[in-house]
Amino acid sequence: MSVWLAIVLLIAVVNPARRRAELANGTPVIAAGAVLTLGAVALLGWWGNGLIDALDISAPTLRVGVGLVLAVGGLVDLVRPLPGRGEGVAGMGGAVIPVFFPVLFRPELALVAVSVSVDAGLGALTVAAAIGLGLVAVPTAQRWARPLNVVAATALIVLAVDRLIDGVFAL
Amino acid sequence: MAFLVGLRLLILQPERCGTVTAQEVRAAALATVGWLTVNQADDGEWLYRYDAPAGEDLGGYNITRHAGLTLSLYQAAAEGLADALATADRGSSWLSERLVEAGGGVTVDEPGASTVPVGASALWAVALAERRFLTGEDDFDDVLRGLGTFLASQVEDNGAVAERWDRRDDAPVAGRYSVFYTGEAYFALARLERVFPGEGFGPVADRVGHYLATERDDAEDRFPPVSDHWAAYGLAETASWRGLSATEQEYAVRLGEIFGPQIRYASQRTESWFTHRTRGRQTLGAGLGTLGEGTTSLWTITQLEGDVGGLEAAAERSHCVAGLLVERQIDAVEAREFQDPERVAGAWFQFGVTQMDDQQHTLSALLRTLPILEAGT
Numbered sequence: 436m437s438v439w440l441a442i443v444l445l446i447a448v449v450n451p452a453r454r455r456a457e458l459a460n461g462t463p464v465i466a467a468g469a470v471l472t473l474g475a476v477a478l479l480g481w482w483g484n485g486l487i488d489a490l491d492i493s494a495p496t497l498r499v500g501v502g503l504v505l506a507v508g509g510l511v512d513l514v515r516p517l518p519g520r521g522e523g524v525a526g527m528g529g530a531v532i533p534v535f536f537p538v539l540f541r542p543e544l545a546l547v548a549v550s551v552s553v554d555a556g557l558g559a560l561t562v563a564a565a566i567g568l569g570l571v572a573v574p575t576a577q578r579w580a581r582p583l584n585v586v587a588a589t590a591l592i593v594l595a596v597d598r599l600i601d602g603v604f605a606l
Numbered sequence: 607m608a609f610l611v612g613l614r615l616l617i618l619q620p621e622r623c624g625t626v627t628a629q630e631v632r633a634a635a636l637a638t639v640g641w642l643t644v645n646q647a648d649d650g651e652w653l654y655r656y657d658a659p660a661g662e663d664l665g666g667y668n669i670t671r672h673a674g675l676t677l678s679l680y681q682a683a684a685e686g687l688a689d690a691l692a693t694a695d696r697g698s699s700w701l702s703e704r705l706v707e708a709g710g711g712v713t714v715d716e717p718g719a720s721t722v723p724v725g726a727s728a729l730w731a732v733a734l735a736e737r738r739f740l741t742g743e744d745d746f747d748d749v750l751r752g753l754g755t756f757l758a759s760q761v762e763d764n765g766a767v768a769e770r771w772d773r774r775d776d777a778p779v780a781g782r783y784s785v786f787y788t789g790e791a792y793f794a795l796a797r798l799e800r801v802f803p804g805e806g807f808g809p810v811a812d813r814v815g816h817y818l819a820t821e822r823d824d825a826e827d828r829f830p831p832v833s834d835h836w837a838a839y840g841l842a843e844t845a846s847w848r849g850l851s852a853t854e855q856e857y858a859v860r861l862g863e864i865f866g867p868q869i870r871y872a873s874q875r876t877e878s879w880f881t882h883r884t885r886g887r888q889t890l891g892a893g894l895g896t897l898g899e900g901t902t903s904l905w906t907i908t909q910l911e912g913d914v915g916g917l918e919a920a921a922e923r924s925h926c927v928a929g930l931l932v933e934r935q936i937d938a939v940e941a942r943e944f945q946d947p948e949r950v951a952g953a954w955f956q957f958g959v960t961q962m963d964d965q966q967h968t969l970s971a972l973l974r975t976l977p978i979l980e981a982g983t
Binding site: 490491492493495496497499500503504507542603604605606 | 607609610613614617618619620621622859862863865866867870901904916917919920923
């Protein structure tokens with residue numbers, strides 16, 4: 436997996452416009468939550484090979500699992516309307532709830548983190564995740580949120596199929 | 607969360623490859639040579655099919671598998687395993703008694719049949735070449751050239767290989783092709799080019815190789831594409847005397863894409879109720895062995911050509927197959943539970959039955975994993 440593919444994959448799985456639309460917090464709080472999420476992603480990536488060894492699965496099998504999860508995630512993002520802004524802990528505590536969890540640190544992001552780390556390395560994962568999560572902190576005009584969500588969700592479905600095929604047919 | 611649990615249970619099932627050492631692999635191979643030595647009649651014929659719980663010889667025979675087993679034993683002899691050379695030579699004697707003139711050369715005849723399959727001739731040619739590499743003796747050179755000439759006579763202009771030879775017409779049977787004989791003929795002809803460079807076997811091998819790489823699956827209406835370990839052997843053999851073309855390298859990568867998923871799937875199968883229903887029963891020893899032969903051949907290509915299209919992963923896949931084979935082999939202690947332990951120890955069984963080729967492909971796969979383990983890759 437190239438760094439470029441990792442970047443596109445992380446942007447698609449984060450789906451910055453959709454996540455931003457869910458958050459009522461200010462940009463500094465969202466940025467802090469994104470940094471927190473990046474740390475968790477990097478930690479998972481660092482543990483990536485150990486984790487799949489512990490689960491007794493190979494990298495290609497993980498890719499198949501990631502592909503299935505992303506396909507479902509992409510379809511859900513594509514079909515469901517943008518969520519409304521939720522309530523969360525006020526102040527910087529909001530960086531943890533709801534920004535870090537449950538909005539940004541999601542199961543599909545965790546799976547992708549492990550898979551990208553195993554396939555492309557921790558460096559590529561960190562760069563890609565920093566870009567994807569960083570985009571959440573960039574304010575998006577309301578009128579762009581819906582089309583950007585459609586683009587990200589569609590890209591996610593395409594990448595899910597790519598991951599599936601790559602996993603199934605890997606040596 | 608329920609989705610992730612379902613994913614783990616149904617898709618991300620554990621791959622139980624285990625870890626094996628070169629010593630364990632060698633010991634497993636030696637036990638198989640033991641089975642083949644004990645279960646060989648004086649005339650060189652092996653026990654073909656055996657039901658262990660019933661203690662019953664199920665009869666039958668197959669000359670192509672006989673030739674393949676002879677090859678596996680010469681491979682074992684090349685690794686220095688005791689008794690392998692003598693046992694293989696008895697297998698060769700059995701085959702040499704069945705030689706008849708065919709196609710300007712010689713073939714291994716199948717008594718009583720009006721047409722003769724080419725597979726036995728191909729695999730025995732490879733086996734005799736293996737013997738020649740090992741011993742340096744040229745006793746069988748005339749036979750080798752004769753088998754090569756016969757095989758070349760079975761190759762059509764586009765590289766397709768006629769499955770059978772018609773004794774009455776001394777000609778290939780038109781329009782019939784085998785799933786595996788084409789790859790076996792490719793392997794044999796490529797090896798004969800290494801043994802007798804410049805005597806004309808190489809261009810014929812190349813023609814067959816090109817057909818396998820570009821046409822075979824479509825022309826012979828084979829879907830899914832053939833999991834052809836013999837073609838992988840042939841590519842590795844070809845790479846030993848010239849660089850592979852881009853088309854051949856692409857074919858090697860495609861073969862890897864066929865072997866890989868099968869190995870992962872096979873490694874997820876256990877004897878548990880749950881995996882029986884979600885993955886099916888464990889595959890035949892022969893089936894698993896062919897996958898190991900395939901991946902070890904792809905690994906050989908990487909040793910000659912570098913990492914072509916990610917083929918270096920073949921090392922890890924080969925480890926996995928060897929681990930599964932060692933785990934599933936019946937050892938001497940387990941064999942004591944059966945009526946006739948000598949017919950069980952060192953073999954692989956499915957539903958209590960073993961067949962000659964269960965030992966053939968597994969033995970070759972184990973032996974060919976040894977250099978990978980010894981190289982530390």
